Amino acid sequence: MTAVLYLAHRLPYPPNKGDKIRSYHLLKHLASQYQVFLGTFIDDPHDWQYVEQIKPLCTELFIRPINPLLAKCKALTGLITGQPLTLPYYTDNKMKHWVKTVMANQGINNVLVFSSAMGQFVDLDSPAAVNKVVDFVDVDSDKWRQYSDKKSGLSAWVYRREAEQLQAYEKKLASSATASLFVSEEEANLFKQLAANQTEQIYAMRNGVDLNYFNPQADFNSTEHLSGSARIVFTGAMDYWANVEAVSWFAKEVLPLLTQVQPDVHFYIVGGNPTSEVQQLASPHVTVTGRVEDVRPYIAAADLVVAPLRIARGIQNKVLEAMAMAKWVVGTEQAMEGINPPDEIADTLPATPQLMAETILARLNSTERQTSHQAARQWVAQRFSWESSLQQLNQWFGSP
Structure with missing residues (x-):
């Protein structure tokens, strides 16, 4: 060989x-x-x-x-x-x-x-x-x-x-x-x-993206202990500065706008080695999990996945994985670069707190969400x- x-x-x-x-x-x-x-x-x-x-x-x-x-x-x-x-x-x-x-x-x-x-x-x-x-x-x-x-x-x-x-x-x-x-x-x-x-x-x-692994039909550990009836999830290495900056911005600028309108919103920051800056974001509306053996149960339990990156290069695997898990993703233009999903299956937005909050609230309360989520998985399967x-x-x- x-x-x-x-x-x-x-x-x-x-x-x-x-x-x-x-x-x-x-x-x-x-x-x-x-x-x-x-x-x-x-x-x-x-x-x-x-x-x-x-x-x-x-x-x-x-x-x-x-x-x-x-x-x-x-x-x-x-x-x-x-x-x-x-x-x-x-x-x-x-x-x-x-x-x-x-x-x-x-x-x-x-x-x-x-x-x-x-x-x-x-x-x-x-x-x-x-x-x-x-x-x-x-x-x-x-x-x-x-x-x-x-x-x-x-x-x-x-x-x-x-x-x-x-x-x-x-x-x-x-x-x-x-x-x-x-x-x-x-x-x-x-x-x-x-x-x-x-x-x-x-x-x-x-x-x-590994579609067999990131499969919404797979059996996952129970996530019944998770708080909130409107669960928003972010996944990523939490000692990576671009991720740290993203969740800090989202928790401080976007989340308060969400909870004012929908108090049951809960933001999960899922990833290993969270910095002190990330740990300090923990609150009644924010959970910082630290290292988890498997991110899929959190994605599966999510009502929505966010990718609020304002610094990014290349393709964000976190977006592909969430879409493969049949989840709607709301992301910034930076996070969606290289993936470029159509508007029918995900939201690509400027990094503007008010617009992101309004879009997330609309998606959380959408009656068409499940159909769109399956379309996201199919779209990823065809292209990645x-x-x-x-x-x-x-x-x-x-x-x-």
Whole structure:
């Protein structure tokens, strides 16, 4: 079997957050057709328990731990070296040595880099015979630009600097790649504008959704203990700043407008590692669950799912999963980019509190909601398939 070196910045399991969902399905696809040599990091001690579940998919697995606090200190060296801070955060000599050794010993000439930060472990000037496919997923540099727009003072300067330095690195990495992949046409087109001389090497490879797993007909644990007869749910990693900003804005700006009209509304923030800012949102109308083993019972119990993101890039898996669970989604324009559902099955709105509140109230009290929800699941099933998306990889890595 053809060998592929797969480098991912986080253990591709469990598939419970945006990047891990995509990296896991990439791994599953590769493992079904190629010998996979996986080099990855673990930055959450909770994830060590999943190593044994990944091993059967790999011919060889190399894992390095990351201490987030120490890594942030390492990242600051980028201010001295002129690098984007993202690179020294992941710099690891043992990973670099393993990559060099395994490529030489196994004669590997097919490499899949997941996330631009992992590009530093592959020689950008290596021979053209090496197929270096880089899955950028999103244009991360633009995400840092969005962050800078929401900050002020020193934070704004640091984020602007990161946007500029990371964009330069992304373009350099793409110039050395056989193909650069992005999660949507919108992301691919944005990068084409940034790297105008490389447009023929830039492709969109959309995310999919596991319709068997996210199935509204499946049996779930009881959620009878959940409060409120009008349940609004948000799912996501709650240590990710874009999610933190989204739920904070919704809880402070939109929810009060809802409860004034409909006092039984209850907002569930479902996701692991909630920051102190998120925990402080807890109230008689807000539940912060923390880490849950399965988000599906909460989605199944929801009367409505919201995606109030004001900072976003790429495709939001949380939206696809809710639609696959036959739920109506009310989301911002940023959250719906790359998915672009028709108005008949979901609401795409400007991030305006009054408009979002009015729309949510109308949907909560709609008599046509169940029909529309089933239409959402059917629409997602027709357009977001992992199997069809991932077949693109074979054109660069050749026959198994």
